[in-house]
Amino acid sequence: MIIILLLRTLLLVAVAFLIYTAYKFYINPQRKLDIAHDKKEFYFYDDPENTKQNFFITYKGLMFEGEKYLGATEDAFEVLTINISTQQPENLKGFERNDLYFIEEQVLMSYPYAKIEWKYPISRLNIRSINDEDENGLY
Structure with missing residues (x-):
């Protein structure tokens, strides 16, 4: 019994x-990132509480990695610099500026004080930062 x-x-x-x-x-979330990558959809995988851990973005079948760097603002410590690169630069064919601007917008929603820097070969494309405005106030 x-x-x-x-x-x-x-x-x-x-x-x-x-x-x-x-x-x-x-x-x-890693499984969700892999599924979105296979389906060539957008997915932003990040732990905003951990500034030492890189984030990953998949968009149109390309995987991007962002390195976060902490800095001081007037009020607090925030992520001020982000370097974004891709492991598969050979797959960039067909990627346009608007795609990169879309990725920047998504990153800036999570890190509004950050300056985004693209690593080679993406940096070779003439990209105007989304934070920079021209004289008419337009992007």
């Missing part, structure tokens, strides 16, 4: 553990 009760308890714990593991797998 005690053995049956113990086995039922162990079975219940095992089922609860499987459900918990499946839930953690389903909500894993």
Whole structure:
């Protein structure tokens, strides 16, 4: 009788553990990033609380990595510089300025004080920073 009760308890714990593991797998942001990359959709994977951890963006099948650098503003310490690069520069064919501006807008929503710097070969494209406005107030 005690053995049956113990086995039922162990079975219940095992089922609860499987459900918990499946839930953690389903909500894993790295898995969501991989799925969006495969589908060539936009996904921004970041831990805004950890300024030492890089963020990843997938857009149109390209994976970008952003390095965050902390600095001081008048009121607080914020991420002030972000370097964005890609591991697959050969896949940049067909990428346009507007695509890069879209990525900048998404990053600036999370880090409004940041200055975004693109690494080679993206930096070779004449990109005007989204924070810079021309004399008419337009981008």
